[in-house]
Amino acid sequence: MSRLVRPMVLAALAACCGAALAAPVDKAPQGQLPDWAVPQSYNLAFKVDPTQKDFSGTTTIKVKLTRASDHVWLDGSELNVSKVTVTDASGKSQPGKYVSVEPKAGVVRVDFGRTLQPQEITLAFEYTAPLNAQLQGLYKVAAKGKPYTVTQMEPISARFAFPGFDQPGFKTPFDISLTVPESQTAVANTMQVKETPAGDGWKTVTFAQTVPLPTYLVAFAVGPWDIAAGPDIAPDAYRAKPLQLRGIAASGEAHRMQHVLSETPSIIHALENYYGFGYPFDKLDLLAAPDFSAGAMENPGLVTFRDWLLLLDKDSPARNVRASFNVNAHELAHMWSGDTVTLNWWNDIWLNEAFATWMQQKVTMQVHPEYRADLDRVDGAQMAMANDSLVSARKIRQPITGNGDIETAFDGITYEKGASVIGMFENYVGEKTFQKGMRAYVQKHKFGNAVADDLVSAIATAAGKGDAFKHAFNSFLNQTGVPYIATKLEQQNGKTVLHLSQSRYLPVGSAGDAQRIWGVPVCVRYGTADGSKVACEMLDKSSGSMVLAGAGKSTWVMPNANASGYYRFSLDKQALGSLVGQVGKLSDAEQLAYADAVNASFQHGDLDAGDVLTALQPLTTSKTREVATAPLDQIQWIYQNLASTDAQRARLAGWIKAAYLPRLQQLGYQRKAGESESDSLLRSSLASSLALDFKLPEVRAALLKQGEAALKPGADGRLNLAAADPDLLGDALGVAVQQHGKSAVDALMAELPKTSDPALRNGMLEGMAMAQDPAVLEQVRDFSLTKPVKVGEMARLLKEGRDTPAQRDALWQWFTAHYQPILDRTGSFAGGRLPSLAGKDGCSKAEVDRLQAFFQPRLKDAAGVDRGLAQTSEKIELCSALKEKQDASAILR
Secondary structure (H helix, E strand, O other), rough: OOOOOOHHHHHHHHHHHHHHHOOOOOOOOOOOOOEEEEEEHHHHHHOOOOOEEEEEEEEEEEEEEEOOEEEEEEOOOEEEEEEEEEEOOOOOOOOEEEEEEEOOOEEEEEEEEEEEEOEEEEEEEEEEOOOOOOOEEEEEEEOOOHHHHHHEOOOOOOHOOOOOOOOOOOEEEEEEEEEEOOOOEEEOOOOEEEEEEEHHHHHHHHOOOOOOEOOOHOOOOEEEEEEEEOEEEEEEEOOOOOOOEEEEEOOHHHHHHHHHHHHHHHHHHHHHHHHHHOOOOOEEEEEOOOOOOOOOOEEOEEEEEHHHOOOOOOOHHHHHHHHHOOOOHHHOOOOEEEOOEEEEEEOOHHHHHHHHHHHHHHHHHHHOOOHHHHHHHHHHHHHHHHHHOOOOOOOOOOOOOHHHHHHOOOHHHHHHHHHHHHHHHHHHOOOOHHHHHHHHHHHHHHHEOOHHHHHHHHHHHOOOOOOHHHHHHHHOOOOOOOOOEEEEEEEOEEEEEEEEEEEEOOOOOOOHHHHHHHHEEEEEEEOOHHHHEEEEEEEOOEEEEEOOOOEEOOOEEEHHHOOOOOOOOOOOOOHHHHHHHOHHHOOOOHHHHHHHHHHHHEEEEEOOHHHHHHHHHHHHHOHHHHHHOHHHHHHHHHHHHHOOOHHHHHHHHHHHHHHHHHHHHHHHHOOOOOOOOHHHHHHHHHHHHHHHOOOOOOHHHHHHHHHHHHHEOOOOOOHHHHHHHOOHHHHHHHHHHHOHHHHHHHHHHHHHHHHHOHHHHHHHHHHHHOOOOHHHHHHHHHOOOOOOOHHHHHHHHOOOOOOOHHHHEEEEEEEEHOOHHHHHHHHHHHOOOOOOHHHHOOOHHHHHHHHHHHHHHHOOOOOOOOHHHHHHHHHHHHHHHHHOOOOOHHHHH
């Protein structure tokens, strides 16, 4: 952050003496732009032909100067600016100068040629720029051989599309017009208001002015788009007019959007009812982008998605159908948290993403309770805790020191930890009270900006809470780590008392300091004569206690009732022994928290592999898919990293077979008419794990049969991909690739360019990635860098083939030899993921050393590499320490 502080005398002289005094020289901002130049509005005019390599634009910005200056700082990257015109408040214009000061960061200085007093000025830019090839700014993609252009401005990519003040604290109205070939369709954030001929086969499409937006939410697209009308979303108590809803997809594909369009009205109504505030934009388009860097993007009025999330039919994988609803609900929740009320600076990105994640789960539970978003919340929190256990983990409110901190802030800490912390405090104050605070927050800051204190204060006011509540909430926002709650039961004066203590959870091998205090709303479930009860206490010191009313001397305690708390609890062998027999009495969410506690205690060194097998076995019989499959990842880690003998691996495979094979066989290997999505998802999870992780021959044989059928060409020479169950396509092709090697991969590589269906493409990519032969794996990795593989698909081909040290060595050799083309394809937004792409799943000191040696000289190659390197290295170190600590012989106990 760069703030300009000037002596008062200079300010006074500038005010009195005008242009006679040269403006003070300042340095290029390294964080936020100076606040003495504030944009008031934008007029954006683009000339775009998706068949070309470049586009042109004219950007006009009204800017309020609050101090005298001869220049202004703004953002622009890879823009070839041919003309700048500076017009003062009197209407006098003169040329300006556009100077790229920090090209890599995109920081630009515009020199006025004279000193201007505080006033409103107009800056006009004429420029050309390349259509981006890394899915940033205004970028170019293709579908079925036809080119399209789409935007992705978040977080700091608007600067690739137009010069401007590219940070969220500056919200202004935008006027957008697009000059495009007459045969092309143009869409943007708002409704089209005019279309006029522009000569020589061009037309100009003009759109309604937007409400105040930050640059990262500006969106438009040009191409031979296919548009499907959805049902208008009916008026309700909070919105007086029907809301136009449309689906937009590549040519010939929009008919596959009817499912998502039919689901969208229920999401909008649920959100309007919660916030007491109608959808605030003039229309709603959902666009299926042929290639995309994220899952989806909440551009108001024009929400963009990865195409597989929107293009659905009766044969779509169940996980795609469910993800479609969840992601749509997440993005539409942003219309209130992010688009209507926007963070002021990127250290508060959680105000967007955590709240959208939390709200999506609330909407899903209301509209599709069978999707069990309550369990998704617990699962997401546990994934966040795994990351938050690292010393290198970032805070929810991480200070921003550069572009890398912005680009790596879109992680599990922001989304899942943030959502879990919100849910924990919602549980503490009550849902209705929390809703009251949220409504007040949105009303107070609508169409403006907010910071964390605004939100926390709104909730505290609604709940009648004071500084202690704010301190507790902020203790989770402003420090890293996971609270680790230890419990101890005692009988005191005829009462059952539960003693509590807290520290920071740190796994074996961590260099962190365990002494840390949060304000933790601890809720415990405990046994009583007639069942169980829940007691809660705010633990804001290192230790505390609570009386368990109605508890007997031999009561049991589940230290995270309803799994509503963002914390882990310790389970020594005695505590585990008292709880393991009660697992069936716990709710589904509590059973997931129990599974995480087992895993945490194993990583903490309190339990061994034999203890884990005993503790997790009761979960495998659950009728709830999420609970039944909870043990799989932990057993798979033990199988991959700890088991070193045939007998140990056979013991683990036998455990998995006994627990899961009968259930998979009962489900069968083909989707049944009328079966639930949960059954389809369970089939997919079990088949994938049993065949590819634990390599059970029975499951591999069944999948191989489907994979071979899918690889058999028809009379037209095309593969028969429909021969495999749609939920198992990737796994079936993976087993076939492992069995047949190069011939199977060659067939899939030939088919991929002919296939536009995103679900089928995903299945083929997943199948190829499962190759085991070193030469074939190298062939697959080489293929990931070629044109038939979209930029957003590349990682799918590189995520597998790293189970053994030999496989990881081969991947390392390939990655380092192809580092530059990988970097060229991924772009700046993916910089933080590069070390993980190279070193993920490593488990030895040698792997840490080579990762550090390679990336330390390359930290400036892309923003975020430093954080990605720290976290990947620490994960490898912790894996190695745990492997050394644990005794593999316990597997056979």
